[in-house]
Amino acid sequence: MAGFSIRGVSKVYGGTTPTETLSNIDLTIEDGEFLSILGPSGCGKSTLLEILAGLQLPTSGEVWFDGEKLKGPGIERGVVFQDPSLYPWRTTYRNVELGLELRGVAKNKRREAAQRYLDLVGLRGFEHKYPHHLSGGMKQRAGLARALANAPEVLLMDEPFGAVDHLTRLQLQDDLLKIWEAEKKTVVFVTHDVSEAVFLGDRVVLLSPRPGRINRIFQVSKPRPRKRDDIELLKIQNDIYAAIHEVKSPESVEFTI
Numbered sequence: 001m002a003g004f005s006i007r008g009v010s011k012v013y014g015g016t017t018p019t020e021t022l023s024n025i026d027l028t029i030e031d032g033e034f035l036s037i038l039g040p041s042g043c044g045k046s047t048l049l050e051i052l053a054g055l056q057l058p059t060s061g062e063v064w065f066d067g068e069k070l071k072g073p074g075i076e077r078g079v080v081f082q083d084p085s086l087y088p089w090r091t092t093y094r095n096v097e098l099g100l101e102l103r104g105v106a107k108n109k110r111r112e113a114a115q116r117y118l119d120l121v122g123l124r125g126f127e128h129k130y131p132h133h134l135s136g137g138m139k140q141r142a143g144l145a146r147a148l149a150n151a152p153e154v155l156l157m158d159e160p161f162g163a164v165d166h167l168t169r170l171q172l173q174d175d176l177l178k179i180w181e182a183e184k185k186t187v188v189f190v191t192h193d194v195s196e197a198v199f200l201g202d203r204v205v206l207l208s209p210r211p212g213r214i215n216r217i218f219q220v221s222k223p224r225p226r227k228r229d230d231i232e233l234l235k236i237q238n239d240i241y242a243a244i245h246e247v248k249s250p251e252s253v254e255f256t257i
């Protein structure tokens with residue numbers, strides 16, 4: 001059961017002026033769910049994702065995954081960042097097999113897994129190219145294949161398509177949904193793009209800033225495949241904008257339509 005139970009999680013970053021970044025987050029993420037986390041810049045989206053990844057510990061509260069209290073990172077939770085940070089001296093294939101290599105997986109098993117996921121993300125034929133020969137979208141696909149090759153139960157994605165052009169972004173969203181449907185992973189997807197959050201998610205968790213709190217959770221019941229101009233999705237987007245404007249913070253309107 002690759003679900004999370006987040007109970008009363010708060011995060012205070014230290015320093016000369018300690019800041020409460022997250023306050024009292026209670027959230028259950030279901031096994032197999034595609035959950036979007038949406039909010040303005042600085043509301044703590046990445047911090048929450050890092051807590052789920054085990055890269056940060058909450059200051060108070062706790063997170064349970066798969067029936068166990070989280071204490072740190074784990075192979076069952078793969079992370080995909082905006083910058084895929086591929087090693088420039090390794091080919092695409094060798095970047096994708098890296099995690100397996102570090103864990104001592106035999107070469108034939110590595111090859112099998114890397115090729116499977118390179119195919120799945122649409123990079124067949126680019127296995128032997130180096131990262132500088134790949135477009136931004138292709139690098140992001142390679143980063144996704146690298147995460148998938150470790151066979152995680154959960155993908156934790158932090159604005160993974162934030163740095164690619166608009167059309168590539170739409171294509172990557174479609175492809176990610178196909179992969180999610182094929183692989184049956186739990187996905188937690190951080191974005192500040194309202195339409196992306198609604199198009200992708202089963203639910204959209206809207207965070208409000210300073211400190212980051214759950215403002216509202218929007219259910220997106222529309223079955224897939226979805227059309228971007230679907231009236232039901234547009235209505236949810238409008239409801240989200242209305243909720244954002246209710247908060248009335250000048251910085252809480254930094255969203256992409």
Ligand SMILES: Nc1ncnc2c1ncn2[C@@H]1O[C@H](COP(=O)(O)OP(=O)(O)OP(=O)(O)O)[C@@H](O)[C@H]1O
Nearest residue numbers: 013014021039040041042043044045046047048192
């Ligand atoms: N390691 C850290 N140490 C101190 N403060 C931090 C640290 N990481 C994040 N913060 C602060 O916590 C707040 C929330 O940051 P976070 O990156 O989680 O927000 P976000 O919603 O993901 O923002 P963005 O959309 O701009 O990436 C910010 O004010 C940030 O400066």
